[in-house]
Amino acid sequence: MLFTHKFQTPFPLLPSPLVHCITNSVTCETVANSVLYIGGKPIMTEDTRDFSDLYEQVGGVLINIGHLSEEKETAMILAIEEAKIRNVPIVVDNVGVSSSRIRKEVANRLLSLDPTVVKGNVSEMRTLCNLASHGKGVDAAEEDQNLSAMKELEEGLLALARKHPNTCFLATGPSDLVVYQSQVVLLQNGIEALDQFTGTGDVVGALIATLLGSGVDVLQSVLQAVSYFNLCGEKALEIVQNEAKIASIREETLNQLSLLKQNESWQNDIRGDWL
Ligand SMILES: Nc1ncnc2c1ncn2[C@@H]1O[C@H](COP(=O)(O)OP(=O)(O)O)[C@@H](O)[C@H]1O
Ligand SMILES: Cc1ncsc1CCOP(=O)(O)O
Numbered sequence: 001m002l003f004t005h006k007f008q009t010p011f012p013l014l015p016s017p018l019v020h021c022i023t024n025s026v027t028c029e030t031v032a033n034s035v036l037y038i039g040g041k042p043i044m045t046e047d048t049r050d051f052s053d054l055y056e057q058v059g060g061v062l063i064n065i066g067h068l069s070e071e072k073e074t075a076m077i078l079a080i081e082e083a084k085i086r087n088v089p090i091v092v093d094n095v096g097v098s099s100s101r102i103r104k105e106v107a108n109r110l111l112s113l114d115p116t117v118v119k120g121n122v123s124e125m126r127t128l129c130n131l132a133s134h135g136k137g138v139d140a141a142e143e144d145q146n147l148s149a150m151k152e153l154e155e156g157l158l159a160l161a162r163k164h165p166n167t168c169f170l171a172t173g174p175s176d177l178v179v180y181q182s183q184v185v186l187l188q189n190g191i192e193a194l195d196q197f198t199g200t201g202d203v204v205g206a207l208i209a210t211l212l213g214s215g216v217d218v219l220q221s222v223l224q225a226v227s228y229f230n231l232c233g234e235k236a237l238e239i240v241q242n243e244a245k246i247a248s249i250r251e252e253t254l255n256q257l258s259l260l261k262q263n264e265s266w267q268n269d270i271r272g273d274w275l
C-alpha cells in the first residue's frame with residue numbers, strides 16, 4: 001500500500017554531514033561508501049584520542065556492535081558521550097545481540113544512554129525487548145517474522161519506547177517496524193535478496209545516521225532511509241532480472257544509492273502506513 005503521507009525528498013544533503021562510524025570490519029568499506037554515495041562524508045575511527053577534535057565537525061554518529069572488544073565498547077560509550085554534549089544524533093545498530101550475553105549487556109548499556117535511533121533485525125530487536133528470539137549469529141530467523149511474532153514485537157517496542165521517549169526503534173525484516181513514542185509505522189518495500197548478502201542492515205544504519213546528520217528529523221530519517229535502501233534494492237532486481245544473482249543485486253543496489261535520488265519523485269513509491 002502506498003503511504004497516505006506525502007514525503008519530501010531529503011536529497012541533496014546540504015550541508016554534507018560528517019558521519020563518525022564505529023562499525024565492524026566485515027562491512028566497514030561498504031558502510032563508508034554508502035555514506036558517500038548518498039552525499040555524506042564518512043570517518044571510521046575507534047581511537048578515542050581523535051574524538052574531542054573530531055566532534056567539532058561530526059554531524060551524525062553510527063555505533064554498530066557487529067565486532068566487539070573491550071576497547072571498542074569504551075570507544076562507543078565515549079563517542080556517544082561526545083555526541084550528547086554537542087546534540088549530535090546517534091544511531092546504535094545491535095548486530096548479533098541475540099547470540100551472546102556480552103552483546104546484550106553492551107546493547108543495554110548503550111540503550112541506557114538514550115541514542116536517537118536504536119535498530120536491529122526483528123530477532124535482534126526481540127532480544128532487546130526481552131522476548132524469545134531465534135536469531136542465529138547476525139541473522140534474523142523466520143519464526144520471528146510471522147504475524148503474531150511481529151505483533152508481540154510491536155508491543156515490546158512500545159514498552160521500550162515508553163521508557164525511552166527520545167529514542168526511535170527500528171526492527172528490519174520482510175516488513176520494517178518503526179516505533180517512536182506512541183507512533184507505529186510498518187514499511188513494506190524491499191526484496192528478499194536483501195536478506196541474502198551481508199551488510200544490508202549495516203548500510204541502513206549508516207543511511208539513517210547520514211540523514212540525521214544533515215538535519216532531517218528523527219522519524220523522517222528512519223522512514224526515508226529504510227525505504228530509500230529498499231527501493232534501491234527493488235530497482236536493482238528490476239535491472240539484474242535474476243533473483244539468484246545475489247552478488248549482482250548487491251552491486252546494483254549500491255549503484256542505486258547514488259542514482260535513485262536523481263529521480264526527484266523516488267519517495268512516491270514508498271509503501272507502508274501508520275498502524
Ligand atoms: N525477506 C525480506 N524481504 C524484503 N526485504 C528485506 C527482507 N529481509 C530484509 N529486508 C530488508 O533488508 C534491509 C536489512 O534488513 P535485515 O536483513 O533485517 O537487517 P540485518 O542485515 O541487520 O539482519 C532492510 O531494509 C529490510 O527491509
Ligand atoms: C557477518 C558479520 N559478523 C559480524 S558483523 C557482520 C556483518 C553483519 O551485517 P548485517 O547486520 O548488516 O547483516
Ligand SMILES: [Mg+2]
Nearest residue numbers: 195199200201
Ligand atoms: Mg541483512
